[in-house]
Structure formats: structure tokens, C-alpha cells
Amino acid sequence: MSLSGIKIRIIGAGVGGLAAGLALAQRGAVVSVFEQAGVISEVGAGIQVGPNGVAVLRALGLESALREGAIRARAVELRDHRAGARVLRLDLDALGPDQPYFLVHRADLIDLLASAARAAGVRVRLLQKAEGVVPGKAPRISLANGAESRADLVIGADGVRSVVREVLNGVQAPFFTRQVAWRAMVPNVIGQGPEARVHMGPGRHIVSYPLRGGETLNIVAVQERAGWAEEGWHREDDPDNLRAAFSGFGGEVPEMLAAVERVALWGLFRHPVAPVWHRGHVAILGDAAHPTLPFMAQGAVMALEDAWVLAEELDRAGQIEAGLAAYQARREGRVKRIVGAANGNAWKYHLRFGPLRAAAHAALRLGGAVAPGAMSRQFDWIYRHDVTRGG
Numbered sequence: 001m002s003l004s005g006i007k008i009r010i011i012g013a014g015v016g017g018l019a020a021g022l023a024l025a026q027r028g029a030v031v032s033v034f035e036q037a038g039v040i041s042e043v044g045a046g047i048q049v050g051p052n053g054v055a056v057l058r059a060l061g062l063e064s065a066l067r068e069g070a071i072r073a074r075a076v077e078l079r080d081h082r083a084g085a086r087v088l089r090l091d092l093d094a095l096g097p098d099q100p101y102f103l104v105h106r107a108d109l110i111d112l113l114a115s116a117a118r119a120a121g122v123r124v125r126l127l128q129k130a131e132g133v134v135p136g137k138a139p140r141i142s143l144a145n146g147a148e149s150r151a152d153l154v155i156g157a158d159g160v161r162s163v164v165r166e167v168l169n170g171v172q173a174p175f176f177t178r179q180v181a182w183r184a185m186v187p188n189v190i191g192q193g194p195e196a197r198v199h200m201g202p203g204r205h206i207v208s209y210p211l212r213g214g215e216t217l218n219i220v221a222v223q224e225r226a227g228w229a230e231e232g233w234h235r236e237d238d239p240d241n242l243r244a245a246f247s248g249f250g251g252e253v254p255e256m257l258a259a260v261e262r263v264a265l266w267g268l269f270r271h272p273v274a275p276v277w278h279r280g281h282v283a284i285l286g287d288a289a290h291p292t293l294p295f296m297a298q299g300a301v302m303a304l305e306d307a308w309v310l311a312e313e314l315d316r317a318g319q320i321e322a323g324l325a326a327y328q329a330r331r332e333g334r335v336k337r338i339v340g341a342a343n344g345n346a347w348k349y350h351l352r353f354g355p356l357r358a359a360a361h362a363a364l365r366l367g368g369a370v371a372p373g374a375m376s377r378q379f380d381w382i383y384r385h386d387v388t389r390g391g
């Protein structure tokens with residue numbers, strides 16, 4: 001089916017919504033994106049885009065623009081929290097020259113997608129908050145401003161608190177993982193090179209990586225705790241709370257944290273992958289379909305993969321329902337595996353019992369020393385998966 005002339009409404013101008021808008025418009029669809037916010041903006045934070053996400057951006061024609069503002073990461077280093085001793089270095093160059101792993105400012109990625117989508121004819125409409133969707137042959141969106149909109153297809157790319165997910169699946173309560181995360185950006189006071197570093201301590205870890213020419217460091221710090229914190233990006237916290245939580249960390253961490261002036265805190269919640277992704281010409285993608293914990297750095301990348309596959313399967317199929325069914329069939333197993341890996345990853349950094357931690361570190365070090373290639377290859381199923389070549 002050519003998508004020529006098909007009228008598509010997308011709810012949400014995040015990474016997933018904008019990428020889907022662009023991919024669908026490139027195949028001839030007439031696309032509008034409804035965004036609740038008054039400006040398309042992003043929180044000041046970094047995002048890691050692994051090779052499988054870069055493959056989608058390349059196919060959308062955005063790789064060279066991405067390279068201009070991004071840093072190509074050369075390695076991921078795991079370090080012990082006490083003095084920052086290196087436990088393991090995963091060489092990302094070993095993935096191959098055609099498999100770049102980028103560190104990007106979220107706002108830069110959103111700008112890139114939004115300008116390309118607009119240039120491809122996508123209409124991005126701001127201050128358009130969707131309140132409900134009625135599935136059917138001509139699905140209907142009702143907006144908070146009282147207006148209604150009809151289309152041939154409605155796509156919910158409305159993130160972790162998706163209205164469209166609820167329409168398709170009912171309410172699925174997430175549960176608090178007993179972990180919270182702080183996010184901050186600071187000047188690169190430690191002169192960190194083009195790599196992601198994970199400092200691992202008992203019950204907590206800190207990830208740092210440089211952005212925008214290496215002048216800025218992005219910090220994500222995760223701590224296990226019993227208390228609940230609200231899910232969401234924008235809750236400010238006192239930087240001293242972050243410093244207190246990581247006061248036992250040595251090496252470069254104290255200097256990095258001393259530079260923090262503003263910090264956001266949020267609770268990390270586990271959500272089930274939505275069982276129903278489409279009904280009556282309404283579909284969901286990205287966090288709306290499968291919110292994930294951040295421990296594999298694949299949430300936005302999965303949204304990019306979804307966007308590509310959705311456009312390709314709609315284009316290939318003879319009709320919308322068949323295209324949507326093929327989209328879910330192609331994506332569901334993969335996203336469940338990645339979400340599961342992210343769920344299982346935190347404990348690996350957070351071992352509390354000293355001897356166990358030492359043993360785990362030794363095993364990691366040995367693995368890295370004996371077979372660095374094998375350590376990197378264990379991520380092949382994630383990074384070498386290329387949806388633009390049928391994956």
C-alpha cells in the first residue's frame with residue numbers, strides 16, 4: 001500500500017512521535033503531530049544513541065546532521081566506587097566503524113527530528129493536549145481545548161503516561177522499583193573523554209558522559225531506597241541530597257558532584273509492556289507501548305526502531321489493520337527482551353555484600369582481560385539489530 005494521501009494524526013512530539021511523523025511523511029502520508037506543550041523542548045539532559053538507533057536516523061537521512069552535534073563514544077568503563085579504579089573497559093570501537101555509538105543532547109536530537117519532519121511536510125501543532133481517542137475506521141481524538149480531530153490512523157506516541165495506551169489496555173498500574181534517579185548537567189570539570197563511565201557502589205551507581213564538544217558532562221545517579229518518589233522528569237531536588245547519597249564515593253565523583261547546581265529527581269517505575277498495541281486504526285509506540293527502566297539506554301532508541309517498523313509495515317501491507325498487526329508482531333519480542341534486560345541490570349551494579357561484589361568485579365575484569373571482544377559481543381543482539389534492513 002502506498003501511504004500517499006493517508007491522513008495520520010500522531011499524539012506526542014517526543015523522539016518516537018517525530019521520528020514516526022518523518023518516516024510516514026517520507027512514504028507519502030499526510031501527517032499532523034499534536035503536542036500538549038507550548039514549545040517543542042526537551043529537558044537539559046543527555047541521551048545515548050546506540051548503533052541500532054543510529055541505523056534508523058541514517059535511513060531517515062539524519063546521520064550527518066547528528067554527527068555534527070554528537071560525540072562518538074569510544075568506550076563504556078565500569079569503575080569501583082571507592083577510588084574509581086577501573087573494573088572493566090568495553091571498547092565500543094570494537095563494534096566496527098559502521099556501528100557508531102553517539103552521546104547527544106536530548107534537545108539537539110529533538111530539534112533535528114522536528115526540523116526534518118517539518119521539512120518533509122509534517123504539521124506539528126502545539127498546545128494540543130489529547131484527552132481521549134475513540135478507535136474505529138475513522139478514529140477520533142478529543143482535545144482538551146474542546147476540539148475534535150478525525151483521521152485514517154491515530155498513533156499514540158504520548159510517552160510513559162499515555163492516554164492512548166489506557167484506551168487500548170485499560171489502567172495498568174506500574175510499581176516503584178525502590179530506586180530513584182537524579183539527573184544533572186555540569187561543566188566537564190574532570191576532563192572526561194569520549195566515553196560513558198559507570199561508578200558502581202553498594203546500592204547505588206553514577207553514570208557520566210560528555211556532551212556537545214566535551215564541554216558538558218551529563219550525570220545520572222541511581223540510588224536504592226524504600227521511599228517513593230514521583231515518576232516524571234521535572235521534580236527539582238537539593239543538590240546536597242545527591243552529594244549526601246554519594247558521599248562514600250571517591251575518585252573523580254566528589255569533584256563532579258561538587259559542580260552540580262541544579263538537579264532533578266524522579267522515581268523509577270516498572271511498567272508491563274502493553275499487551276494491546278493497536279485496535280480500530282489506533283496504535284501506540286515508544287514509551288506509550290513499552291516504558292523501560294534506563295539501565296540499557298534503549299528507551300528512545302526503541303522508539304526510533306518502532307517508528308521505522310510501523311511506517312515500513314503500513315507501507316508494505318494492503319491495509320491499515322494488517323500493517324499494524326505486522327508492526328506489533330515484528331516489535332513485541334524484541335522490546336520485551338530489552339525491557340527485561342534493563343529490569344535485570346541494576347543489581348549488577350549495586351551488589352551490597354563486599355565479597356560478592358569483589359567476586360563480581362573480578363569476574364568482570366577477567367572477562368574483559370581474557371576476551372574483550374566477547375564482552376562487547378554480548379550486546380550484538382541489541383546493537384547489530386538493524387530494523388532498516390528487515391530486523
Ligand SMILES: Cc1cc2nc3c(=O)[nH]c(=O)nc-3n(C[C@H](O)[C@H](O)[C@H](O)COP(=O)(O)OP(=O)(O)OC[C@H]3O[C@@H](n4cnc5c(N)ncnc54)[C@H](O)[C@@H]3O)c2cc1C
Nearest residue numbers: 012014015016036048130158159286287297298299300301
Ligand atoms: C534517566 C533516563 C535516562 C535515559 N537515557 C536514555 C538513553 O541514554 N538512551 C535512550 O535511548 N533512552 C533513554 N531514556 C529513555 C527515553 O528518554 C525514553 O524512552 C524516550 O524519551 C521515549 O520517547 P517517546 O517519544 O516514546 O516518549 P516521550 O519522549 O515521553 O515523548 C512523549 C511526548 O508526548 C507528549 N504528550 C504526552 N501526553 C500527551 C497528550 N495527552 N497530548 C499531547 N501530547 C502529549 C509529551 O509532552 C512528549 O512531548 C532515558 C530515560 C531516563 C528516565
